[in-house]
Amino acid sequence: MIRFYNTLSGKIEDFRPLRPGELGLYTCGPTVYDYPHIGNYRAYIFEDLLKRFLIFSGFKVTHVMNITDVDDKTIKGAKALGVSLNEYTKKYIEAFFEDIKVLRIQPADHYPRATEHIEDMVRMIKGLLDKGYAYFKDGSVYFSLAKFPDYGKLSKINKEELRAGARVETDEYEKESVYDFVLWKKVKPGEPYWETEIGPGRPGWHIECSAMSTRYLGPTFDIHCGGIDNIFPHHENEIAQSEAYYGQKFVNYWLHCHHLVVDGEKMSKSKGNFFTLRDLLARQINPVDLRYFLLSTHYRKMLNFTFDNLEQARASRQRIIDFVYELEHQMLPQKSESQTDSVSTMTGKALADFKDSLADDLNISSALGAVFELVREINSRLARNELSRPAANVVLTAIHEMDKVLAILPEKKEEELPAEIVIKIEQREQARREKNFALADSIRQELLQQGIVLEDTREGVRWKKIK
């Protein structure tokens, strides 16, 4: 049984999908006004782990991720450059898709864009007006919290107390009550707008997710994810809008990812203490090492980004890569049935521990513990020359199975070297045969500068890339 911590109940619950064997997953996507920072990607990688594990467990997952391509920031950005909204967001949408590809985040089934679903949002706002949950004020439409008594059930925020510590109200629109939120913003001069049945204007941020999630997944669906900072107000508002409109439960399981912090401080655009994926790629960081780093701490725990921690993650991942390399390339004896049996038992246990750990609210540390335990046990046999080829293949199959969830092993094509480096390696081998160790060492040093480590083993030289 798979169990998740559900923000709604504040408890770990058994996961039961609405329909057996399949489920709907909605994850809050990027607002495309800038390049996402790696904190954003922590959430997307957590969601990727969740999705891959659910698929691994046999579920058919329908995944929807929205793209917010109209909001205050995108409008401001487009205006500043004097380009259309579409032209402005196009660049960041493309960047987002490039990024998730290099981070090995499996694409969603649908990426609905806010600007392409205005009709759905208007229909919903109209319905909320008809049912008395929303009201017009100066051409804008607001949701009335007074009409929705359940408000606050996700964030555990008491709406009477909302004012106490609240920040200064900066919204320039007039509302009946300070804590009502906007569904539809009246058109402002020089800003993009849509001519609709509820007047000219543009949607508020929250209605976008309510309209697009239910459009693709139905009025009630299984899992909704996002960053912890979306709990209030975004997800709370989504619940209010959707449940008021449909008159039924919106989402069964709410899973929220904790923040990535930098040196103990929250990484955010407004503080300026953030890194984008591009920043790290420019520093020769391998994106899959970043994936491993972001993946390897439990999603509900705050994760501290430092280059030292990233380096630890790199080294950790390298251990698994080296292990797989060893199993694939070592010459091993063909037969030894009894040992294959005991290796199968060991491997089966590791696989079971791996699954059980992830089923327990995605306990990745424990799951990786199972992987490393297997690595050590098998390495130990390898060191004693007690591993047969068939047994090694059993282990390899299991590791690749686990990598369907982790996606951290190198791809085959990454294992190819440029011709000039292959020549250098051969030159060094020649020098070593001639006992010209000075030359051999200088070539080794030269390649090291380029991030290629040479290892002299009993079977001959082998190389690997670092960085």
Added chain:
RNA sequence: GGCGCGGUACCCAAGCGGCUAAGGGAGAGGUCUGCAAAACCUCGAUUCGUCGGUUCGAGUCCGACCCGCGCCUCCA
């Protein structure tokens, strides 16, 4: 002020009342090697922020306190 999270070895990090407190990094010792590097093996916390309490038994439950962090209408 309200709501919530965390404090486990030098660093990261599991653990959810009971077997020797996972695992990774760094470090030390060893194997291999022309020497190295890399890789591999072995080792490593009588102790879990502090003080009390509950219990036959507590890192794990309860209470108080100390420290760090987040949210309370931009935020993954």
